[in-house]
Amino acid sequence: MECMYYEKKENNMVKCHLCPHNCTIQDGNIGICKARKNINGTLISLNYGKITSYAYDPIEKKPLYHFYPGSNILSIGSFGCNLACDFCQNWEIAHEDSLTMEIEDDDIILLGKSRGSIGIAYTYNEPSISYEYVYHMAKLAKREGLKNVLVTNGYINEEPLKQLLPHIDGMNIDLKSIEDDYYKRICKGSLKPVQRTIELASKSTHVEITTLIVEGENSSEDEIDKLAQWIGSIDKATPLHLSKYFPAYKMKLPETTYDTLVRAKEIAKKYLDYVYIGNVWGIDNNTYCPNCTNQLINRYDRGEVKGIKDNRCVKCGEKINILY
Known part of the structure; x- marks a missing residue:
């Protein structure tokens, strides 16, 4: 699979722009990640799928x-x-x-x-x-x-x-x-x-x-x-x-x-x-309300949500940012 986010350079070299290393890779070589290889001037994902x-x-x-x-x-x-x-x-x-x-x-x-x-x-x-x-x-x-x-x-x-x-x-x-x-x-x-x-x-x-x-x-x-x-x-x-x-x-x-x-x-x-x-x-x-310390989630019980209703603490009404 050809990679996204790279550019072709002279002499079959490529420059990868996926991560901050921005590797310049010679033909036949791999990047720092060991998962992207320059094959004849095309950057190929070695771990696709x-x-x-x-x-x-x-x-x-x-x-x-x-x-x-x-x-x-x-x-x-x-x-x-x-x-x-x-x-x-x-x-x-x-x-x-x-x-x-x-x-x-x-x-x-x-x-x-x-x-x-x-x-x-x-x-x-x-x-x-x-x-x-x-x-x-x-x-x-x-x-x-x-x-x-x-x-x-x-x-x-x-x-x-x-x-x-x-x-x-x-x-x-x-x-x-x-x-x-x-x-x-x-x-x-x-x-x-x-x-x-x-x-x-x-x-x-x-x-x-x-x-x-x-x-x-x-x-x-x-x-x-x-x-x-x-x-x-x-x-x-x-x-x-x-x-x-x-x-x-x-x-x-x-x-x-x-x-x-x-x-x-x-x-x-x-x-x-x-x-x-x-x-x-x-x-x-366990997770506790940052305002009143009411228990919101009991993790001894495989993550039972017990102290939240309508994204608020049932005890004090504090807004809670938990997806459940």
């Missing part, structure tokens, strides 16, 4: 806590990524040659309608570099009344993002740090494009944000304060998931302590209505 993994997941696993809580969704993913985070949890499919399968479009749609699934989540690897396939499937799914969810690092250029957004119902976007130096050192990318993705997406779809807290790297009180303040400047009702780091891929630092996560949550709550801790067993991740 190639699935490395699929499963039915609780929507909370994405994680999306304010998007049809208690529901299931079909998760599909391919291979490749345009960042190279030292702590990558899915490095086998992001950076290595992976076994793939091809599933017909109609069968994906059928799977998306089965087992109580509300739609399709594009996840596991970085879905934006499967752009042509995700764009194609999202349009099909939308026509069939299914929800489309993007679990993404947000590292995409504005024009392709704007073209995709009308077909996306919910996004979980990784904001790995609020410091550009962290992106450069640990993720081999940059901060500003991710911030721009969050700003644009927040205007047109449901957005939740995940930050993996790596102790000693992005866990300082000043940084958490700055991160939460920035998210709050867009919308203080945006859910923030502070996720526990475990050693993975190239990063061998000790796992993040419980106390560090709790302290980060306390700081973030100064600016945000909803802050959750992820990757920790047994933590209270």
Whole structure:
């Protein structure tokens, strides 16, 4: 499949404009993402329609806590990524040659309608570099009344993002740090494009944000304060998931302590209505009214919505931004 968002250059070279790397790729070579290849001066998507993994997941696993809580969704993913985070949890499919399968479009749609699934989540690897396939499937799914969810690092250029957004119902976007130096050192990318993705997406779809807290790297009180303040400047009702780091891929630092996560949550709550801790067993991740602390969603009961009526808290009438 020929890629969208690239230009042809002299000597069979091409320049890709999908993501902020804007790779210039010589004939026969691939881009940083390892999923787009220059073949005789035409940029080809190597992962179009190639699935490395699929499963039915609780929507909370994405994680999306304010998007049809208690529901299931079909998760599909391919291979490749345009960042190279030292702590990558899915490095086998992001950076290595992976076994793939091809599933017909109609069968994906059928799977998306089965087992109580509300739609399709594009996840596991970085879905934006499967752009042509995700764009194609999202349009099909939308026509069939299914929800489309993007679990993404947000590292995409504005024009392709704007073209995709009308077909996306919910996004979980990784904001790995609020410091550009962290992106450069640990993720081999940059901060500003991710911030721009969050700003644009927040205007047109449901957005939740995940930050993996790596102790000693992005866990300082000043940084958490700055991160939460920035998210709050867009919308203080945006859910923030502070996720526990475990050693993975190239990063061998000790796992993040419980106390560090709790302290980060306390700081973030100064600016945000909803802050959750992820990757920790047994933590209270119920949703409470930011005004009166009435319980809105009970997650011990598979996401039972109990304290909301007509998008308002039943106790105090506070407006609640939860899709259910």
